[in-house]
Amino acid sequence: MALRGPKKWLMVILQVTICIYFFIESTSAACNVCQDNQVACINSTSFYLCFGDSNPNMDVLYHCKEGFECTEYNAICLQASATRAPSCGSTSLCGQCTAQANALFACLSRTTFQMCYGAVHPTGQVGYCPSGFVCDATSDAVCVSTAGTHTVTCDVVDSSTDTTTATTPTTESTTPTSTYPLTPNEVCAQQTRSGLYPTIPNDPYCKRYIYCRNAKGVEYSCPANTYFSIESKACTIYKPTYCT
Structure with a gap:
């Protein structure tokens, strides 16, 4: 039997109250x-x-x-x-150029990003959002203020506190500093033998790796439910403790 009058409104108020409770209590x-x-x-x-x-x-x-x-x-x-x-x-869209409608950039964490320039994988120097901003792939602005409407594309907190180490050369070195992250060929140029090597900087999710052969490199991803182990230099079902 359908509810009428005060009973109907009581049920509506109760349902709204429950929804508000879950919305407020869920942190x-x-x-x-x-x-x-x-x-x-x-x-x-x-x-x-x-x-x-x-x-x-x-x-x-x-x-x-x-x-x-x-x-x-x-x-x-x-x-x-x-x-x-x-x-x-979700972390499924971290580092994904396809998460952004125009493939302009990829969010690496809540506050870091790399440019894509329409490519499949992001390249070049890692960028940092200003304080109070987050990387939002639903926008072309890259970093969006947390004070307004925004979406956290990659829900990973970046723990890096030193943003200059990768690009600042020391006074003792005369060798130009490469722009981070390194390309697969740049990674392999540092190795003396063929094999599998971690990306530089390391992929925090332990999914991507570089295959080196004859000083040439190609980037690959480990199969689903496996992780790249720096120690064993192979994809393994066991997730290393340093992986996000």
Whole structure:
């Protein structure tokens, strides 16, 4: 039987109140940080267990089923909702030129980016958004003020505090400093034998690597659910602790 009069309005108010409650109470935690529910969400759908420690245990990576998101609640994975943001935003668009409509740039973290110039992969020097701005691939402006409407394309907090090391030459060196990141050929020029080598700077997600042969290099990505290990110089199912 359909509700009428005061009862109908009471149900409407109750539903609105519940939505507002979830919207206010749902706080976006930092990625890869142990929450009260003893999980650390590394993106919107995947997480590590914490086992009572302050650091997540990275032996096994767990995934929410399709349509569910990693949250700070006891159930861990809850159905995706427009009124409740996941604990950690997505990292699937990090470093992707295709995330930007005109392939102008790629967001490497919340506050860093590289230009794409219409190419598939970003190239050149890493750029830094000013304080109070984030990299937003939904805009052509690259960095958008957090005070207004914005989207965090790559929900990774950049921990780098030294932005000059890569481009500032020392007074003792007469060799010109290369623009970072290095191209595959520049990486291979530093090696004496063929093989697999990490990108320079290292890919924080441990997905990309350089294949060197005869001082020539080509960039590749590890298969799904595998990570490039700097120590073993190969793609492995075990995620190194230094990977995001």
